Amino acid sequence: MTARTVRGAAAVTLATALTAAAAACSAPSQGGTGGTGAADSAVVGIASEPETLSPLLGYGKDGNSKIFDGLLTHDADMKLKPALAAALPEVSADGLTYTYRLRKGVKFSDGAPFGAKDVVFTYRTILDPGTNNPSRTELDAIGGVEAQGEDTVVFRLKYPYAPFAERTVLPIAPEHLAGRQDVNTGAFTTAPVGTGPYVLTAWSKGEKLSFKANPGYWGGEPAVKKFTMVVIKDDDVRATRLRSGELDAAILPPNLAKGFAGDKGRRTFAAKTFDYRTVTLPTHHPVTGDTAVRQALDVAVDRGAMVKGLLDGAGKPAYGPVPTDSPWFTAGTERTHDLGKARKILDDAGWKPGEDGIRTKDGVRASFPLWYTSGDKIRQDHALAFASDARKAGIEVKTEAGTWEVIEPRMKTDAVLAGGGSPADPDFDQYLLLTSSLGGDGFNNMAWYDNPAVDRALEDGRRSGDPASRKAAYDTVQRELVKNPGYVFLTHIDHLYVVNDKWTGTSTQVEPHDHGLGSGPWWNVETWKPKK
Structure with missing residues (x-):
């Protein structure tokens, strides 16, 4: 509700006391595999889609964007860990300077190298008043951001903003592409390129988003090679398509998720949320x-x-x-x-x-x-x-x-x-x-x-x-x-998901309101493995 990408829709201090509390409960079943039936392919039903796929306009700002990576990311317990950064940031004693050492050898999915200039470009562009990012005020603490060589980025804050490191899960865009077109209307907004585990292959607005595994992903090529997110706004229709086998997984309201309680081939996940x-x-x-x-x-x-x-x-x-x-x-x-x-x-x-x-x-x-x-x-x-x-x-x-x-x-x-x-x-x-x-x-x-x-x-x-x-x-x-x-x-x-039980590694995190692409049991789809 706080940004246009939320339509349909993370402190380093106290919030670390939160646990993922991802209650995964197996449901007894009648069997049934969904989607394509292939263990290297997943088709999931979501309730809404973003207006843009550009992080410069707000997409993926809370992490798990599939196409992109941030400097940091969250683990299953919502604790920060390095992503494009090689380690957690070095923070000055006064809390005003955050220094990030970048992971070396990372490339965008088009083969271009990732570097400090891309981080600087991303944050400076979002902070530009001419950029239509509804969440710009979330970065209000930033007084400046600069590159020190190819693999170091330094943020200087206007005041000691305690959760600043949490803001750096924000996806990084490539300067060599996004910097050469109109940030608000250019092709990058619907056909992005990132460093993430997946590459967008098609987006039929109002229908589905299709992804393929990024073979050059710095974290290793995902075992789930094809990943499709089908946009189904109506809850009843989503449940029907899951039951018919068109979907491998879906988010459902409690009364509809309950209808899958007798299905041995599927699991129900209850994700604790702030939603x-x-x-x-x-x-x-x-x-x-x-x-x-x-x-x-x-x-x-x-x-x-x-x-x-x-x-x-x-x-x-x-x-x-x-x-x-x-x-x-x-x-x-x-x-x-x-x-x-x-x-x-x-x-x-x-x-x-x-x-x-x-x-x-x-x-x-x-x-x-x-x-x-x-x-x-x-x-x-x-x-x-x-x-x-x-x-x-x-x-x-x-x-x-x-x-x-x-x-x-x-x-x-x-x-x-x-x-x-x-x-x-x-x-x-x-x-x-x-x-x-x-x-x-x-x-x-x-x-x-x-x-x-x-x-x-x-x-x-x-x-x-x-x-x-x-x-x-x-x-x-x-x-x-x-x-x-x-x-x-x-x-x-609590967000309820019903998922075909054919992969290992499925789990949930504590989730925000904005769920679908970034949240759900597929938050870590790049680490799923087919069951033997």
Whole structure:
């Protein structure tokens, strides 16, 4: 939700306490192989696709991009490890200088050598205001980046940004190709070349992306030679095509994944995530902009019932962007479902029930639309449950389905069933979600949330290198969201995948909201091996 590549859609300190918690549970079965049936080929069903394949425009910024590599990458436990860098960075005592020594002998898939100039080109291009990268503010800490010879890159920061190393999982683009064309519209945006384990062979937008193994990959040629990602927005259709054998794997909502529980030839993976579902409460709407309405909705929703009834237990209640089992979560900010409290808040604020039970105040009816994306059953179910809970408090929520092209122009005044979440560091998601300066900036701060105390805390959390100070800053953010919720957070969702059991090495990581190409059991497809 924080960038256009997320449509469909990682601290070196506290976040390292997170575990992958990738619960892989074998399902008993009837057999059945999917896709091509060949162990050296994998066909997976995903729910959305990116708008671009250029890292200069935001693609793959959180890693696992298949076509590209970053300086660093994550292992199964979300710990940083070297990729294009030969080692983790050397960090100066003041936290302002990061030096990366690069891996030698790496080539792009077109045979051109990779070097420091490509790293400098990538970061400088993203930071250029003329580049249409919606996530540019994520690199705000960078004051400069320079090459020292062919195999050393030095980043100089404007302030000691604690999770900076996490930002360097960002994919590196080749200067010799991307630097010779328009960064926003050139051919590189749809036909990229990288150093990664796979090479893009075709992209039929709205249908599929096809890849082949890169024989010159510095990590060794993958055993899965052909990899195809089929874009299927409708959950039911994705499940049907998996069952018919057209797919080797797919992401599915809990109720559909449960239908494969008797299949011995497939495994179900439950990936723990930071992925939340939330309702935006735009400040520019006369109802959702009212603080009392926001507070009432925040306690009127029955989050526990949503986890149990909508997710089949595959998730947890959400009270903000941080999951309750994260070390960043602020204890005491949980909100209990309390319909009586919700009604009292509205009564005290002058919102009086009408004959039909819907409240009014100063001639304004407590009614507003709530949009969700067509074909997304999880969002639809959350929207309907939210509307039902809101009505019990006297607020009318009219649910509407549409594509992002329909929804986006309405986001300033209309509520949206949105998603987000990043496990790497609280800055990664919260800054884009809540800072007032990004209100209305595409999918950033969709609610136009404006809270000076939150703005100050977000800056403190971003600019401090001290873990305790950062924890205090994000505690402030979470407490302020209780006082004035610009969003009603509903659930954190576990991602469920059903995968044909014909490879070794399949697993999951703790996942962000943006999943599909980069996340899922295929996050490490380049290391899979056919079962003997």
